[in-house]
Amino acid sequence: MNFQSLSHELTECDREPIHEIAAIQGFGALIGVDRNWRITHHSANAAKVLETQKRVKPGQDLALHFTHDALKVLDGALHRIVEDDRVERVFGLDLVGRAALFDCAIHSAGNTIIIEFEPHDESEFRDHLTTVPHIISQLSKAKNTDALCTQAAILVRKMLEYDRVMIYRFHNDDSGEVIAEDKRADLDPYLGLRYPSSDIPRQARSLF
Numbered sequence: 001m002n003f004q005s006l007s008h009e010l011t012e013c014d015r016e017p018i019h020e021i022a023a024i025q026g027f028g029a030l031i032g033v034d035r036n037w038r039i040t041h042h043s044a045n046a047a048k049v050l051e052t053q054k055r056v057k058p059g060q061d062l063a064l065h066f067t068h069d070a071l072k073v074l075d076g077a078l079h080r081i082v083e084d085d086r087v088e089r090v091f092g093l094d095l096v097g098r099a100a101l102f103d104c105a106i107h108s109a110g111n112t113i114i115i116e117f118e119p120h121d122e123s124e125f126r127d128h129l130t131t132v133p134h135i136i137s138q139l140s141k142a143k144n145t146d147a148l149c150t151q152a153a154i155l156v157r158k159m160l161e162y163d164r165v166m167i168y169r170f171h172n173d174d175s176g177e178v179i180a181e182d183k184r185a186d187l188d189p190y191l192g193l194r195y196p197s198s199d200i201p202r203q204a205r206s207l208f
Contacts (some may be wrong), residue, residue, distance in 0.1 A: 014201045028118035032109075037062045037071065040112055049117065069098040077106050077195055078113060092120045131159055147179035157182040166190055173197060174205060 028054045029049035032041030039060045046056040056066060063071060072094055077088040087107040095102050100124050101120035106113065135155045142148035157165040164187055167180040174197035181191040200208075 016119070016201065017203070024116070028116055029117050031056065031062065031065075031117075032112045032116070033062050035111060035113070037113075041054075049119070051098075051100065052096060068097050070097075071097045074104065074106055074115065077104075078108070079109065092122075135159065146179070150182075153180045153182040163187065164190075170205060170208070174202075176200065 001178045009116045024043050029046040030043040042056045071150045081088050087105050090104045092101045102117040103120050105116045153165045164183040166178050169177050178193050
């Protein structure tokens with residue numbers, strides 16, 4: 001094994017700007033505006049997700065694309081934010097005045113207001129409304145941190161239908177340990193496995 005090559009790869013991994021991916025998932029879109037609600041940034045698919053023929057471009061007033069009522073709701077959501085890193089969400093909002101509803105997330109990044117939006121799915125929204133109180137109720141019964149993490153892994157996997165959900169704890173030396181897990185029966189378990197600090201890039205640990 002070429003250990004020198006491996007060390008180099010880890011160094012390159014540490015340099016990868018994963019906190020600045022410059023991309024979004026295709027089912028949603030993003031528009032950034034300044035404090036005067038003029039567009040400063042937008043994802044390439046913004047017009048497609050809004051289903052509009054109007055071209056979305058920097059310098060435009062957001063009112064060219066969003067209705068007055070939608071902007072008022074978003075402005076109200078923005079003013080409910082009391083912490084710099086908090087995101088406020090609005091569900092089932094008619095952004096463009098065609099009765100097409102969107103779920104939105106809004107937050108500030110410096111002087112830029114970030115608005116993320118995706119088409120509203122009423123059936124999925126109802127499912128989440130009924131699921132979340134049940135999850136909170138189950139988690140509130142946990143007697144200690146280990147029980148809380150185990151129950152959280154089970155409930156998250158059930159809600160999202162993933163093959164595996166793990167909860168990972170970082171130690172003081174930046175190594176990590178899988179402290180809770182729920183998985184498909186045919187998968188090998190990772191519970192209890194320890195990983196060196198080099199296994200996860202520094203910028204990823206900071207994000208987590």
